[in-house]
Amino acid sequence: MYESTPHKLPGRNAPCWCGSGKKYKKCHLSPDRAVRRPPTRVAPRSTVRLKTPEEIEGIRAAGALTRDILDMLEERVAAGVTTEQIDVWVQEALSSGGATAATLGYKGYPKSCCTSINEVVCHGIPEARELVDGDIVNIDVTSILDGYYGDASRMFLIGEVSEQAKKLVVVTRECLDRAIETVRHGAFLGDIGHAIQQHAESNGFSVVRAFVGHGTGVDFHEEPQVPHYGRRGHGQPLQAGSVFTIEPMINAGHWDVKILADGWTAVTIDDSLSAQWEHTILVTRDGVERLTA
Secondary structure (H helix, E strand, O other): OOOEOOOOOOOOOOEOOOOOOOEHHHOOHHHHHHHHOOOOOOOOOOOOOOOOHHHHHHHHHHHHHHHHHHHHHHOOOOOOOEHHHHHHHHHHHHHHOOOEEOOOOHHHOOOOOEEEEOOEEEOOOOOOOEOOOOOEEEEEEEEEEOOEEEEEEEEEEOOOOOHHHHHHHHHHHHHHHHHHHOOOOOOEHHHHHHHHHHHHHHOOOEEOOOEOEEEOOOOOOEEEEEOOOOOOOOOOEOOOOOEEEEOOEEEOOOOOEEEOOOOOOEEEOOOOOEEEOEEEEEEOOOOEEEOOO
């Protein structure tokens, strides 16, 4: 789960779309502008919280639990399983691991994970809907363990899926891997977005703009915001000790999305398929560590 911007933004003095009760200009105006415009070479002074060795150990443990939960689901998710059952399994595994779900109750979100099927881009709410042969589903889990956060998501293919669906899932995973390969101390946020955008678009797919990766670890959402599109060498420089998610959402059709009446579920504007993979990563002096792998 990540901070998002709606399809149509409110006026500066209107109530913010997030439900905080604040005016838009006092709440999400600046973050939304950062998402919707290409990063610039000259970045503002960094507000990124660099993690201490103790914090990194805590985040690493939370990330390992999230990984283990997704591994467990690999053995259980299949046709006939409901997304509600998946949520129960996630909640049980978190409880057994001494952790809680970051999503449960977050700004009113009602479940312990997100289950996004087919045209759902992100934030799909688990329910009684059964998975069927041919579905693709993203399961997004964020563990809070001893006050630290581990955020990751993974794609699951149900039975025999279409060739387009297979390609979309594979290319999206490749987008994540290529983006992570760009990460190192002194690189730029734009390098991450460029790697994703170039690979997705060269394969005939599009990159969602309305949702971004984000800093995490000590809080659910921290700076920086991490757009999945951009220009190499532009944007904020990366610093060793920074922890954030990279979570590209790639669509088979148009990149735009719409939010359903539940206020959470984001779907493709043209009902095309969407896929996503996510890891929480640590920038190191030597390169990068996947904390949820």
